[in-house]
Each structure stands twice: as structure tokens, then as C-alpha cells.
Amino acid sequence: MIVLGIESSCDETAAALVRDDGEVLADVIASQVALHAPYGGVVPELAARAHMQNIVPVLEGALRDAGRTLDEVDAIAVTNGPGLVGALLVGVQAAKAIALARGLPLIGVNHLIGHLLSAQIHRAGAAAAQVSYPFVALLVSGGHTALYEVQSPTAMLQLGQTRDDAAGEAFDKVAKLLGLGYPGGPRVDRLAALGNPEAVKLPRPLRRPGSLEFSFSGLKTAVAQHLRKSGPPQGESAIADVCASFQRVVVESLVEKSIDACRARGIDRLVITGGVAANKGLRAHAAARCGPEGIALTVPSVQSCTDNAAMIAYAGACRLMAGERDSLELDVFSRSPVLGVVPGTVKRYRSQKRL
Ligand code: KG4
Ligand code: ZN
Secondary structure, eight states: OEEEEEEOSSSEEEEEEEETTSBEEEEEEEEOHHHHGGGTSOOHHHHHHHHHHHHHHHHHHHHHHHTOOGGGOOEEEEEEESSOHHHHHHHHHHHHHHHHHHTOOEEEEEHHHHHHTGGGOBOTTSOOOOOOSSEEEEEEOSSOEEEEEEEETTEEEEEEEBSSOOHHHHHHHHHHHTTOOSSOHHHHHHHHTTSOTTSSOOOOTTOOTTOOOBOOHHHHHHHHHHHHHHOSOOSHHHHHHHHHHHHHHHHHHHHHHHHHHHHHHTOOEEEEESGGGGOHHHHHHHHHHHHHHTOEEEOOOHHHHSSOSHHHHHHHHHHHHTTOOBOTTOOOOSOOSSSOSSSOOOEEOOOGGGO
């Protein structure tokens, strides 16, 4: 079975063709980074308009790259939340139009479930690193930072999440404070490799044993206070020291809580995914800590961790194989209290006190 996936939840218009075993046949992304950079963040109305312009060329590009036609596609999967409503509507309307015209099944996909299953997709030239179930997943992106137990492609339990900012949001805000521009995560990452992580003393957030929650807004405030007290860092090496010190605290918090979650659930498989999983410091520290703990770590390729439509197509294939599909009434949602409302309802882990 070949599924056409569409993703337009934020600032990337993406389309992909993926087989139900996770093999990626084509994966096209039109990035809007340059469009939003002058504003220091994503402008929802501009994003929706750019999706309108990009959606048809991106869909045509995916079919062309795979050397396929719509006749060879068996189903259409599309992100229908969480995300920017105007942006989501563009992808969902395109998906509905194709599904209606071609008589194909339509499957709505929760963007977060797409990320959680991103370790199960494999791209040309890369070995299939499919992780067996259940596994613990740390989803760490611009909008979300949370831990899950992924029991099957369609059953997930949320173990804990951030109380305030997502880690990616903290990276972007600290980059802004340092005048590094948007998007900040990759720039902080590059500079952190050049700096001294001991240079600036910053608080370790929520170190309480047993808690699988995160908190990053206090850390961002501590960086702002440091800059106010000591003045703007002079020169690249002083900026690099702030980046390295900040990144180390974030990375240690993410990795320690992920290991705690594996211990609490008795699971020795960990997947780290989402845009922040592209961070070199996070990848290196997670690998160094998981080995001695006996935890098998999987961090998908950067292309699979950041927003893409291949993970959406694959998650859609999983829903379809589980007998689920949506009607042309499929609606979009901007946010949901746990992980998803429709599709992919996820229970919250309720026994944290006993950890
Ligand atoms: O998953 P993603 O592409 O989009 C969302 O669903 O949010 O994640 C984007 C986030 C941004 O906050 C970006 O700054 C961050 O991921 N990011 C990074 C790195 N690359 C992207 N953060 C730290 N280090 C990186 N190398
Ligand atoms: Zn994402």
C-alpha cells in the first residue's frame, strides 16, 4: 500500500509518498523560514497564504520524485492538528479534494503521533531502524516537550510534559535574547559546540526525583537576568559560552527525565524525536548516558525528526491498517489537552506520585 501524506500545520508545506512498511518513496518540503525570519517567528496569516501557493507544486514534486501517479496511491493522510488553524486547513482541504476526486480513503493524523512514529520510517540508503513496541519516546519540538509510552502505532500513554515552554521555544527565545535571529535552535547548537558549558551558572529545572515533567521558562528568565547583569556578551566566544551553558542544562534535563521514564515503565528502548532532536549536544549526551543504563537509543535522521510529511503518511497508514479512517467532514484542531482528540486519543499516565 502507498500512502500520500500532507503536512501543513506550521511553517512547512510538505508532501510524501510512503509504503505501509515505512519505506519513504518521496519526501518534499517547501520551507517558509525566509518568509518569517524578518518577524522573528511564524506569522500565521503569512504561513497560510504561503501554504496555498506551495501545496500543489509540493504535491506534484512528491509524485514526480517517486516516479508515481495518483493512480498508484491507495490512501491520503493529512495532519489535522495540532497547529495553526489557517495553515492546517490548506492541507486538509487539498487532501479532501484528492480523496473525493479519486475515491480514496482519507485519514486525519495527529501531528504529534506522526513525530512519535518517525523512527519507524526509513529513507533510501538508510537501514530500516524500526523500533519494537513498547518504547518510551521523548518528543521535543518547537511547540511540544513531552514523554510518552508508545505501546503500538495507535496506542500511546503520555507520561509527562512541560509545565510551561517547550524546549524548542526556549532555544528560540534564548537565541532572540542573544540576537542570533530565527530560527534560533540550530544557531545556539552550532555556537554551543564552541563554548564552555561551565561559564554561566544556571538553575537546573524540576530536578525533583519521580517527576517526569519539564520546565524551561525559568531557565530562559535566568539567561535574560544574566545578560542584564553582565551586559550583552562581547564577541563570538562570550556568546558561545552562554549558548553552551544554556544548552547543557536543557539537554541534561531532557535526557535524565527520559531515562527516569524508561526506568519507571521498565522499558529499555528510547526514541528521541521532534525538531530539537536535531541538536548535536542532545544526540551526543543521550548516546553517552543511555549506553551505560542499558537503554537502546534511537534518534531518527534530522530529516525525519524535523517536520515532514513522511511521518504523517506512515502514521496514516498505521491508522488505516487498524481499520480507522475519516469522512470528508474531517475537521482541524489547534490544540488538545493531552495528545489528541481526533484522531489518536492518548491516555495520561496517572501514577506519577508512585514513581
Ligand atoms: O518539530 P519541529 O520542526 O516543528 C514543530 O513541530 O515545532 O521543531 C522546530 C523546533 C524549533 O524550535 C527549532 O529552533 C528547534 O526545533 N530546533 C533545534 C535544532 N534544530 C531545530 N533546537 C536545538 N538545536 C537544533 N539543532
Ligand atoms: Zn513538529
